[in-house]
Amino acid sequence: MARIVMKFGGTSVADLDRIRNVARHVQRETAAGNEVAVVVSAMAGETNRLVALCREAATIHDAREYDAVVSSGENVTSGLLAIVLQAMGIDARSWQGWQIPMRTDDAHGAARVEAIGTDVLSDRLSQGQVAVIAGFQGLSSLNRITTLGRGGSDTTAVAVAAALHADRCDIYTDVDGVYTTDPRIVRTARRLPRVSHEEMLEMASLGAKVLHVRAVELAMVHDVPVMVCSSFADPARPPVGTLITAEIDAMEQETVTSIAYARDEAQVTLRDVPDAPGVAYAVFGPLAEASIVVDMIVQNISEDGSATDITFTVPQSDFERAMAVVEAQRGTLGFGKLLGDTDVVKVSVIGIGMRSHAGVAATAFKALAERAINIRAITTSEIKISVLIDAAYTELAVRTLHAVYGLDKTP
Structure with a gap:
């Protein structure tokens, strides 16, 4: 039995059909006896819509209220995935950032994670309950909702994996791993079975869009193994992708x-x-x-x-x-x-x-x-x-x- 954090991005949860597909990936891991926490992004395009609404409401607006608005997309996704999992007979509940709590600094719109309360979360996982966590969001020292910046759900997933001492953090996206270069430019590019944290940090900072730089930094500092894999692969089969780990x-x-x-x-x-x-x-x-x-x-x-x-x-x-x-x-x-x-x-x-x-x-x-x-x-x-x-x-x-x-x- 392993403790696994699974993260699904916006394209993976774009609609209810895709959320049901995500649920089948989760079901595979729970059926194998693993303890599972799931981190989700907002549905594809939802964060952009919410950002646009804030700008339409007022060109110059309160960053605290901006965070309250744009963080809501992840609340919807986490709740919907929990409902789908429950309908499949899987014990699951959703968690918003403030409920964990995911403590951050006060830099609204680009907050950094400072501490994660894991006692209750860890107990629920030990009892076999799936935790569906809203990514991208946290709680400031003044108990205001914060957001971690664009791509922050990757950071949430790795931070949760580090705090829970998870065996692995699986990042599900629309590609099946990290490639030697952009396959759209080089058709002969091949998927890498394994890369080091340090290499991935350079790749992420130099243009590779597979993982957020801050997430890779966290994984390297806390020695969290990260698997990048596709949410569109057969959910009945174990994930195949690129393992990002300590130096090879x-x-x-x-x-x-x-x-x-x-x-x-x-x-x-x-x-x-x-x-x-x-x-x-x-x-x-x-x-x-x-x-x-x-x-x-x-x-x-x-x-x-x-x-x-x-x-x-x-x-x-x-x-x-x-x-x-x-x-x-x-x-x-x-x-x-x-x-x-x-x-x-x-x-x-x-x-x-x-x-x-x-x-x-x-x-x-x-x-x-x-x-x-x-x-x-x-x-x-x-x-x-x-x-x-x-x-x-x-x-x-x-x-x-x-x-x-x-x-x-x-x-």
Whole structure:
């Protein structure tokens, strides 16, 4: 017997037929003698509808009331799934965030989980009752409903699994696992049977949409094994997907695991910046104060050392603000030109095996050069190499790197 947390996203609970399908997945686990907690999202499109209603009611609105409204979608889904399970003869009840309670900080709209009360929940699971938990929501220190931000139901599921010391957290979605890259771009992409928490964290932060970054962080910190699988697979059969767990033995690990890409990057370049101590802080200090996250940074110094060019990237959503913040420093910095470009993409090579293999970066650069793909900027970590390229070359770059590292499906 195992204790399992199952999470179902919006497409998996889009209507009553799909909720009944979810119930059959739950039934399979209870029939096997497992203790089951289920975390559900709102029905597909419901959160967007509720957000739109808040904005229509008032362009500027109270974040506390916004959370009260948008969290209601998960209440509906959890109640409906509990009703369906009960009709199937399965002992089940729904739980809202405040009933557990799921304690969070007071950052409405983007709250972080601080503590989960599990005594009653754990007792009910031990008695064979299925807990159907509304994802995405919690309770602030002032006993106000909070929400965890978009994709927060993944975070709820992993947090509940950690608090309950679950054997596994199964994330059911509309794909059957984590792939070596986007199958829509590379038909030969293959499903990975297993990846490490660290690799998945890089993949999630670099464009892979399978799991929310915060959920992966929680899973890694609390060592929660996570299975990504499809809710549309046969509910009578055990789930098949990708297991995300602690680092795999280096002997078993491929050098490169996956190729990810992110289209939401923007490039900012300062030309002819006087090269003097404190210049970098004068550029990036104001950006930090404006809560603008900077990713890639490249600096080129002139031959005589008197001037430098600085290039960096920011999320596209922050591009206009970033340009305005830097422009405001023109008098202080004395740069020549300020240039920007949103028609760029970040492509990343990821793999824990990179730690113990030389030449991984050189292989990528050579392959891209042979395809005449210009690299605008580069960042690296122990298990990642990211390059910034023109958006027009996205698919070519992904296919090229996927092939050169031998990630294509075997015949």
